[in-house]
Amino acid sequence: MLLSALKKGEKSRIVSIDTNCTNEVYQRFLDLGFVPGALVELQNISPLGDPMAFMIHNTLISLRKIDADKIIVENGKEETSC
Amino acid sequence: MLKNACEVCELNTTSDLRPLGESSSKYDYTIALAGNPNTGKSTIFNALTGLKQHTGNWPGKTVSSAKGNFSYKEHEYQLVDLPGTYSLLSNSEDEEVARDYILFGKPDVTVVVVDAGRLERHLSLVLQIQEITSKVVVCLNLIDEATRHGVVVDVRSLSKDLGVPVIATSARKKEGISDLLLAIHQVATGKIVPEKHEIKGIPSEMQKALYEVSNALYSLDNTLPSRSWLAMRLLQNDESISTALSSGKLSTKINKDNFRPVLDLAIAYRAEDGMQYSRKFSEAIFNTVFKIVKTTVQSDEQQRAFRVDRAIDNIVTSKYWGFPIMLLMLGGILWLTIIGSNYPSSALSYLLLDQLYPLLKEGAVSIGFPWWLSGFLIDGVYLATAWVVAVMLPPMAIFFPLFTLLEDFGYLPRVAFNLDRIFNKAGAHGKQALTMSMGFGCNAAGVVATRIINSPREKLIAIITNNFSLCNGRWPTQILMATIFIGALAPSYMSHTISTLAVIAIVVLGIGFTFFTSWMLSKTLLKGQSSFFTLELPPYRPPSVLQTIYTSLIDRTLIVLWRAIVFAAPAGAIIWLISNLHIGDTSIAVWAIDALNPIAVIIGLNGVILLAYVLAIPANEIVIPTILMLTAMTLGDATLGEGAGVMFEVSDGEIANILKMAGWTTLTGINLMLFSLLHNPCSTTIYTIYKETNSLKWTTVATFLPIVYGVLVCFLVTVAWNFFS
Numbered sequence: 001m002l003l004s005a006l007k008k009g010e011k012s013r014i015v016s017i018d019t020n021c022t023n024e025v026y027q028r029f030l031d032l033g034f035v036p037g038a039l040v041e042l043q044n045i046s047p048l049g050d051p052m053a054f055m056i057h058n059t060l061i062s063l064r065k066i067d068a069d070k071i072i073v074e075n076g077k078e079e080t081s082c
Numbered sequence: 083m084l085k086n087a088c089e090v091c092e093l094n095t096t097s098d099l100r101p102l103g104e105s106s107s108k109y110d111y112t113i114a115l116a117g118n119p120n121t122g123k124s125t126i127f128n129a130l131t132g133l134k135q136h137t138g139n140w141p142g143k144t145v146s147s148a149k150g151n152f153s154y155k156e157h158e159y160q161l162v163d164l165p166g167t168y169s170l171l172s173n174s175e176d177e178e179v180a181r182d183y184i185l186f187g188k189p190d191v192t193v194v195v196v197d198a199g200r201l202e203r204h205l206s207l208v209l210q211i212q213e214i215t216s217k218v219v220v221c222l223n224l225i226d227e228a229t230r231h232g233v234v235v236d237v238r239s240l241s242k243d244l245g246v247p248v249i250a251t252s253a254r255k256k257e258g259i260s261d262l263l264l265a266i267h268q269v270a271t272g273k274i275v276p277e278k279h280e281i282k283g284i285p286s287e288m289q290k291a292l293y294e295v296s297n298a299l300y301s302l303d304n305t306l307p308s309r310s311w312l313a314m315r316l317l318q319n320d321e322s323i324s325t326a327l328s329s330g331k332l333s334t335k336i337n338k339d340n341f342r343p344v345l346d347l348a349i350a351y352r353a354e355d356g357m358q359y360s361r362k363f364s365e366a367i368f369n370t371v372f373k374i375v376k377t378t379v380q381s382d383e384q385q386r387a388f389r390v391d392r393a394i395d396n397i398v399t400s401k402y403w404g405f406p407i408m409l410l411m412l413g414g415i416l417w418l419t420i421i422g423s424n425y426p427s428s429a430l431s432y433l434l435l436d437q438l439y440p441l442l443k444e445g446a447v448s449i450g451f452p453w454w455l456s457g458f459l460i461d462g463v464y465l466a467t468a469w470v471v472a473v474m475l476p477p478m479a480i481f482f483p484l485f486t487l488l489e490d491f492g493y494l495p496r497v498a499f500n501l502d503r504i505f506n507k508a509g510a511h512g513k514q515a516l517t518m519s520m521g522f523g524c525n526a527a528g529v530v531a532t533r534i535i536n537s538p539r540e541k542l543i544a545i546i547t548n549n550f551s552l553c554n555g556r557w558p559t560q561i562l563m564a565t566i567f568i569g570a571l572a573p574s575y576m577s578h579t580i581s582t583l584a585v586i587a588i589v590v591l592g593i594g595f596t597f598f599t600s601w602m603l604s605k606t607l608l609k610g611q612s613s614f615f616t617l618e619l620p621p622y623r624p625p626s627v628l629q630t631i632y633t634s635l636i637d638r639t640l641i642v643l644w645r646a647i648v649f650a651a652p653a654g655a656i657i658w659l660i661s662n663l664h665i666g667d668t669s670i671a672v673w674a675i676d677a678l679n680p681i682a683v684i685i686g687l688n689g690v691i692l693l694a695y696v697l698a699i700p701a702n703e704i705v706i707p708t709i710l711m712l713t714a715m716t717l718g719d720a721t722l723g724e725g726a727g728v729m730f731e732v733s734d735g736e737i738a739n740i741l742k743m744a745g746w747t748t749l750t751g752i753n754l755m756l757f758s759l760l761h762n763p764c765s766t767t768i769y770t771i772y773k774e775t776n777s778l779k780w781t782t783v784a785t786f787l788p789i790v791y792g793v794l795v796c797f798l799v800t801v802a803w804n805f806f807s
Contacts, residue, residue: 025614030364031168033203047404048503057202060619
């Protein structure tokens, strides 16, 4: 499922990053530690619903929903295609 | 300054450290300071050089590289503070600055500052830098914070795994600095030779490509450093590297012609495997990092500090409390500033205006100054300066430390987090919330801070709208008008609260204009979508209160005050001159005021205010003194002192009386507050905008757009006011 589909406080492991995104965005994700296998938790949601803050490698990183949707995580309550 | 016994003790190795600031131009070694954003690089830089780079708890604060010197054990060192970077693999501007320096500047030692509590992410930069140079010292900073978060790092095995010296420090507490100095010294002088580190886990087909390209480089110049890294970048299509190589910047033996076949080889491999190279390389780095971290770091995520951070975040970003808390913080700072500056302001004006001013006048008479000289110097230059000090110093001395405490604590990125959706909808960059916040201190600083925004389109939007952050120079105008014309309407026990609310309303209106203008620009002149945006929300750090108060008083308050004084003195001279030089029977000032008055009345202001805004283009700080001096002058000298352009009554009540005598109404007060928010930026900011944009067109837009708003808004308010009353 997509990273943005996590619920607040829910943890999951990153499966892959959408390969269609530009190299710059992909590199930036890697720089921030969003790599396959990393454990990520949705910790906070902005009062206006977007962006979201994810805890990854002990760091709180804020991503806009549209960007978080480029990351696919484990745990399939429902299968999402992308 | 007195030194305590420990600082001069021979057993203390830092006693060998002599910070040399910016002064020295000769040095034996250059040291580069690299690291992820927000790891305390600037704090280390300040500790070693004795300089006072502004530090703050938000990523991206250092936007260009600063240089400073120090000497240690008979050698002089130049330290270069590079912009914070997450990696050296992507192509953003600040990363290229850092990377180019390490590669082309060939520093003798590169100190990589990492956050001890976040090694999983920060070690990747260390490994990347080790690909370029082996002369690396790792500074494991924020070790105190890591301990508080229950993270324990095995420094010795980390050092062994990486093959370089690793020094644990807590720069804010000045712990570990002496060990760091020693390690820098040993690597610089060659007493320690760090090992070359190899990234493992690179797929074999990629290794082959790397090997061949790197060999081709070797055949051109067998002394070329960082060959495998250069080969990697060529495979990743890094144009600045191929340009640097073909232009002979990296090696005199390589030129356009003999480099061409190497580039062709790299291009051939690139065509085979496309972008996969950089991705596989990054993944290999991360796998190495994870392996190292697994064996050297133990962490307990159930630690209290983690829970505290989490609990604070749950409140300050919560759906219901997020926005009220932001307003409360803003209101609290404003309220403390208004209440707190009242008494020192009256004390200062009593001292400078009621006591010192008559003494100076008498003194001038007794030593036989002609009237025009004492008028020019004392009624003009001295009075304007004294006014600026009395009006500006107290609010600044309260506002800046409070704001800095909030900044150090780590609250500002949360503001950006809360407001991001609105900036996103307005087509602006999420980090604009940070530059906007900086604008509350000083717009010129806010404009410089926009360098953290990579997209040129979004940077321009942030620059143009920064003026809608009510800067510190304008607060005294707001506070005075709110107190006299709005607070006075309320019963006395509520007047401070009401005045504060009025100023908050203006600040919020300014934020509204920021959003509106950003939105309008991204729909018209600067069309586009907001770009990819990530923001690190740093852990909360208990601010060191005393140090913050000291540095924000010395560094910010006094600098800004000095600037105000520098502009106030000539302004005072001009005010006195135009009040006392006559054309026919009328002084130049009265001519100007009469000429401006008809226009001013239409927008609910008056000629004095407009003239004051013309005179105050160099600095908003002098608006109020100018208005008061000009008003006193136009009222005639019968009630208010000896010469035209003289003004020395200062308490709020007296000012209110004078302004009302000059025909001011509540409408004038409200419109002045609005016009103070919506008018051209001060000349320093305009110049800064020109430097940052390099465009006359955008500087003109940024200068005149707010005036158009101001005239329109004041006009509409005046029409509405006259309609309803």
